[in-house]
Amino acid sequence: MAVSMDHTEHAGHPDMSNVRKVAMWAFLGSECLFFGTLISTFLLYHNTTGDGPTAKEIFSVPFTSVSSFVLLMSSLTMVLAHHAAGRKDWRRMRVWLLATAGLGLVFLSGQAYEFTSFVHEGLTVTTSPFGSAFFVLTGFHGGHVAIGVIMLLATTLMSFTGRLRDGEGMNVELVGLYWHFVDIVWIVIFTVVYLLQV
Amino acid sequence: MGQAIDRPHPTPRDYVLIAVILFAITAAEVGVTYVDALDSARAPLLLTMSAAKFVIVVGWYMHLRFDRPVYRNLFLIGLILTPILFGAVLLSFGLLIGN
């Protein structure tokens, strides 16, 4: 198992940044299966629309493309925040963190709008297995984005207390990894759930 | 092998360039859905482009190309296991083969 041949740290004083990143990547590996399960449930039911609207009838590709673009760009601002943090440029880091959180909120508003319009067009979680699977999948993704926004804001606030500088607490890199992961899940959802179904 | 791989780390310029590439691929993806002539090749085209975006974000924005191999391996196990397991589940439901 190639994973395991990692360098041995001094047991008394392991490199905490490495420790946390191992944990974060393990968690993200686990999240692959979480979203894999949700996406597979959706694929199983993508044609099971009963009397309700179908994907073709209801999805708006232009609107979702703009949302996807917003989330994609939030990955750029996130990586710039991480870069600024690496150079201890705290002011710029905060700007990029807030920009990322802002783009995340725009994405969430788009999702709220999309959900509302779908409900008006007659698709709810109880309409068909398609509706259940769609809302639960994208809802869990949205929940992950919301948690990400909270973590971004918390990180920004904590940067004023000096804790980030000591390398304690949540650090920008970990939040960044989580945020990018949420973005790549959306890359898959956008293609598999939206573009392939219309 | 535990230490970070010694490749030059990307600069903000590179990050912006990557964002432009990501945008271009997304635009191409959306474009493909509007071209009827490409209907038969649509699924493979879209999946390839989506995978490319995925790899770019993971490799550069998440630094996996430049970091310790242990991170990549942890992530890869989950990433590879997912399509294998659910490929089998969906196959057993008769999906992915016609239908």
Add this chain to the structure above:
Amino acid sequence: MTTPTHHNPHKGVWSWLTTTDHKRIGLLYGVSALVFFLIGGSEALLIRLQLAAPDGTILSADAYNQMFTMHATTMVFLVIMPAAAAFTNYFLPILIGARDVAFPRLNALSYWIYIFGGLFLTISFFVGGAPDGGWFGYAPLSTQVTEIVRMDYWALGVQILGLASLLSAINFITTIFTMRAPGMTMMRMPVFAWMALVVAFLLLFSLPMIAVGLFEVFLDRNLGTLFFNAAAGGTPLLWQHLFWLFGHPEVYILILPAMGIVSEVLPVFSRKPLFGRSFVIFSGIAIGFMGFGVWAHHMFVAGLGPVAEATFALTTMFIAVPTGVKIFNWIGTIWGGSLRMKTPMLFSLGFIAMFVIGGLSGVTHSIVPADTQQTDTYYIVAHIHYVLFGGAVFGLFSGIYYWWPKVTGKLLSEGLGKLHFWVMFVGFNLAFAPMHILGLEGMPRRTYRYPKGLGFEFWNFISTVGAMTIAVSILVFLINAWRTRTHGEIAGNDPWDGRTLEWTISSPPPEHNFDVVPVVHSEDDFWHRKYTEDADGNAVAIPGGGAPLVAGPDDPPIHLPSPSFYPLLAAFGMFLVVLGLVYVPVGLILAGIGVVTVVWGFFGWSMEPLTREAH
């Protein structure tokens, strides 16, 4: 340099509620698992009393459904998994030469979520009945929307227990990858640590699938989604897939820690290194990977079609291979060894014998036509008890007797220990061997009574006698454990002439585990410090080789995790959330309070200092 100077965190209830010491958390897991073992055991006894004679009247059909559901749920999620977590928590850091796990507060959070999850499942008995849809919660039975909230308790309870296990899995993986002592390469790690690693990976990748499944069950019940609603086009078969995609790796999650314990015990009591050590490790890894590829053999009667059935029949036969490799390695370890038949050794040998029987009956399930006959009969009940009781529980008891002196500083009585083993061994076989026959005769499981004249009477009666005998053996164990408080022989650092790092330190270990971070030079490092070989290959003691390492003035200061109240608070918040969710919509208020509590917990958590110095 041994005692912390800032304040005394060693005394009182508060010190246990806020502890972040992996050893104390391990003890908490162990004691809690034992309490739930008694609860789950009582449920089993009620089931056996009901079935002792035809037309039993002790339990109603409704109560019986609750009993078998809660017996299985309790034993799997609240006994065997946490008992394994107890050993992993206590000994994993010590075995790899670390001072604690990677994330001590996260570790405490896992424990508190587990205990609240257990409490949550158990209080359901007092508020309208416990879950009654089986531990597998098959849809659509589990998703029927009624006024009865029993399966909500099940879906949410298992959900948060899963969260607790997921967090520990991440913690243990990180600990093994980053906290090993200098020289402790992966291949020098004790086999128990290896099995803990494989288990952590199994949890990491299987729990998210059941988590989604449980959410879908909960939403079908409470929000009207249609995931498993066949009338609307959903398919209950999806639930079976999601459950067993988790459920089969779960089987190995339950058995691998016991295999790890046995792999530690056999070499010590045979005074030989583990035979084919790397084969044992790699077959453990192979079991881990292959464990993900056999889930559909639980679903042969669901009508998956010949291709899927043939595929999973083959993978199921193949997974017997790495398991068989381990059995032969264990036998090879004993072969030619100078055996000491102490209680831990007896339980390990019992483990091997019983697990072989359970493993063989398991292979018979891979034959699809035979499995179709066996499904839902007592033959399956016999099989799972041979692997999970004869296997996992015997292995865990072996670990208890083996490590008890290290944890408490006192030895358990050998006489009572051997009595415990033999009574349990006989009782176990009386209780479960007859179930093979009952199953092949066609007695269905999960049926609360059977009529006279079907030929089930005799073996059912024997089985109940066996269950009572097991109960007696547990009583012997409890007496033995209680007795050590006053009568226990002082163990010393190394009562068994052990091979691994835990025996280099005092019993019980100091809070910081090691005065000096050990430097490891070989596998079974402590053995090689104590013994060398003469020309004929016989072990020769090195004078003073077993002496503990003493810290010098130049050794770096020891950092220990600070106690924290916030893991308990956050876990309590989660308890309020799930309790509220059972009673939607009114309960949403309680769930809201729970969310606030969780946020409060995490906020306080992220604001408090991390470590204190121990000297």
